[in-house]
Amino acid sequence: xxxxxLRSGVITAIIIVLAYFIFVILGGTExxxxxxxxxxxxxxxxxxxxxxxxxxxxxxxVISVPKKVVAxxxxxxPPAVAPVKTESTDEINAKLAISAENLRGALVNIxxxxxxxxxxxxxxxxxxxxxxxxxxxTNAHVAEYFLLADRGVSCTIRTGSPASDKYAAALAYISxxxxxxxASILTEVSPVGTGEHDFAFLAITKSLTQNALPAAFPAxxxxxxxxxxxxxVVIASYAAQFxxxxxxxxxxxxxxxxxxxxxxFTFGTNTADVLSLGGSAAAQEGSSGGGVADxxxxxxxxxxxxxxxxxxxxxxxxxxSASYVRADYATDTGQPLDLFIAQSPAISVSNFAPKVKSLExxxxxxxx
Numbered sequence: 194x195x196x197x198x199l200r201s202g203v204i205t206a207i208i209i210v211l212a213y214f215i216f217v218i219l220g221g222t223e224x225x226x227x228x229x230x231x232x233x234x235x236x237x238x239x240x241x242x243x244x245x246x247x248x249x250x251x252x253x254x255v256i257s258v259p260k261k262v263v264a265x266x267x268x269x270x271p272p273a274v275a276p277v278k279t280e281s282t283d284e285i286n287a288k289l290a291i292s293a294e295n296l297r298g299a300l301v302n303i304x305x306x307x308x309x310x311x312x313x314x315x316x317x318x319x320x321x322x323x324x325x326x327x328x329x330x331t332n333a334h335v336a337e338y339f340l341l342a343d344r345g346v347s348c349t350i351r352t353g354s355p356a357s358d359k360y361a362a363a364l365a366y367i368s369x370x371x372x373x374x375x376a377s378i379l380t381e382v383s384p385v386g387t388g389e390h391d392f393a394f395l396a397i398t399k400s401l402t403q404n405a406l407p408a409a410f411p412a413x414x415x416x417x418x419x420x421x422x423x424x425x426v427v428i429a430s431y432a433a434q435f436x437x438x439x440x441x442x443x444x445x446x447x448x449x450x451x452x453x454x455x456x457x458f459t460f461g462t463n464t465a466d467v468l469s470l471g472g473s474a475a476a477q478e479g480s481s482g483g484g485v486a487d488x489x490x491x492x493x494x495x496x497x498x499x500x501x502x503x504x505x506x507x508x509x510x511x512x513x514s515a516s517y518v519r520a521d522y523a524t525d526t527g528q529p530l531d532l533f534i535a536q537s538p539a540i541s542v543s544n545f546a547p548k549v550k551s552l553e554x555x556x557x558x559x560x561x
Contacts, residue, residue, distance in 0.1 A: 298411030327397030336393030430483025
């Protein structure tokens with residue numbers, strides 16, 4: 194039953210989990226041309242949620258004052274009465290192991306580098322391929338860098354263990370509501386947010402290796418079910434907080450952990466929008482856009498926020514639910530997300546392209 198993440202009088206800081214670091218492209222020096230010179234990697238300072246019991250401010254821009262998320266308990270519809278086969282722990286664990294392998298295969302690292310000397314900072318984040326045609330679900334605060342190509346920002350899709358450059362991608366959709374509410378995040382010392390509207394889709398467009406694009410990419414389907422508390426899950430990301438900044442290019446490995454949905458929260462009144470996952474090794478910088486899968490092998494959430502201090506098992510990792518992503522996309526576009534996923538990625542990129550300049554201008558206006 195979704196409810197507020199806070200009890201009366203308690204304030205919790207949740208931080209957007211990007212990897213912040215300085216890395217050197219192999220062979221680059223300060224005298225090299227900008228694209229091969231050292232890049233400052235750390236997109237923005239961590240984005241915080243400051244929440245307390247009050248009414249939800251879903252449309253307030255998150256600039257310097259934290260959005261307030263409320264304690265709202267929701268009564269979910271009771272399940273239909275039907276014979277239920279109770280699975281043993283061994284059966285559930287076996288299914289989770291299969292789900293973990295599928296999630297690992299669909300996991301990508303998104304590395305966006307800015308030119309040397311830029312006022313921007315580069316980032317490392319995560320994403321999940323949700324369709325064999327090469328559609329990636331990630332966070333808006335990662336994908337916004339795809340709007341900045343005119344400023345020399347270059348993003349690559351990396352896979353493997355360790356991660357290496359594999360694909361180029363293009364923006365197929367980013368939440369306009371998120372951009373409008375967070376256009377100044379790249380310039381702020383302590384930007385704030387809740388994870389609301391924080392999602393985007395990328396389409397893989399070409400190979401960066403000698404190999405052709407695969408006929409079908411490893412993918413994991415986006416769930417349509419309403420998530421429930423205590424549900425066992427697998428969490429995957431390219432967490433990067435505890436490796437040296439100069440190792441991001443050559444020594445970044447997937448983080449795969451098992452856990453459960455501790456609580457379900459809402460941005461509204463009766464929707465299951467945010468999954469609280471507790472602490473784990475995935476509660477690190479770099480995990481933004483990582484995936485949460487259930488034992489049925491479906492993606493039930495995408496990581497958006499986490500505390501990033503203290504031992505990882507004491508942190509608080511959160512994800513927006515797949516059902517929230519579906520609903521918010523439909524609200525914005527007037528179309529079901531399945532229609533978007535079913536169409537050609539090239540068509541999705543082409544359809545969204547007319548919106549890119551206006552969304553880019555919202556960000557670049559803050560960079561003057």
